[in-house]
Amino acid sequence: MGMKVLDLTCEHAHRFEGWFQSAEDFESQLERHLVECPICGSRAVHRVPSAPRLNLSGATAPAPRNDAPGADGQPLNVSELQARWLRMMRQVIEHTEDVGEQFAEEARRIHYDEAPARGIRGVTTSDDARALLDEGIDVTPLPLPALLKEPLQ
Numbered sequence: 001m002g003m004k005v006l007d008l009t010c011e012h013a014h015r016f017e018g019w020f021q022s023a024e025d026f027e028s029q030l031e032r033h034l035v036e037c038p039i040c041g042s043r044a045v046h047r048v049p050s051a052p053r054l055n056l057s058g059a060t061a062p063a064p065r066n067d068a069p070g071a072d073g074q075p076l077n078v079s080e081l082q083a084r085w086l087r088m089m090r091q092v093i094e095h096t097e098d099v100g101e102q103f104a105e106e107a108r109r110i111h112y113d114e115a116p117a118r119g120i121r122g123v124t125t126s127d128d129a130r131a132l133l134d135e136g137i138d139v140t141p142l143p144l145p146a147l148l149k150e151p152l153q
């Protein structure tokens with residue numbers, strides 16, 4: 001009943017499929033030089049040895065790697081992100097004034113025009129930060145302490 005699909009190649013390395021009743025049918029047609037390459041017409045045709053048809057149809061084999069990115073990590077992406085982050089942090093540091101512990105107070109003074117408008121950075125508790133946000137004052141949490149140890153360029 002079913003046809004057998006064989007992966008074939010000719011002497012010029014053209015790949016094509018041949019449909020046969022069976023492997024024996026293929027062999028017999030091959031012996032009688034009835035199998036020819038549809039691309040160049042060559043009859044020097046043989047089966048592709050190491051490529052069972054099921055494997056050819058599958059993009060399934062490489063897929064699991066894409067689905068599971070964590071294992072061997074993506075060092076390039078991470079370092080690129082870190083580099084960008086560092087550049088951004090440096091810009092923040094260069095364009096802000098360090099007010100240290102006075103951050104919440106100073107942010108309020110700026111917000112209510114009691115102090116000159118400028119970018120500031122400093123330390124504050126998360127409660128204070130939340131209160132500032134509630135008052136409509138922009139606060140962005142930055143992991144600066146580790147960075148501040150590095151020399152600025």
Ligand SMILES: [Zn+2]
Pocket residue numbers: 010011012013014037038039040041042
């Ligand atoms: Zn060919």
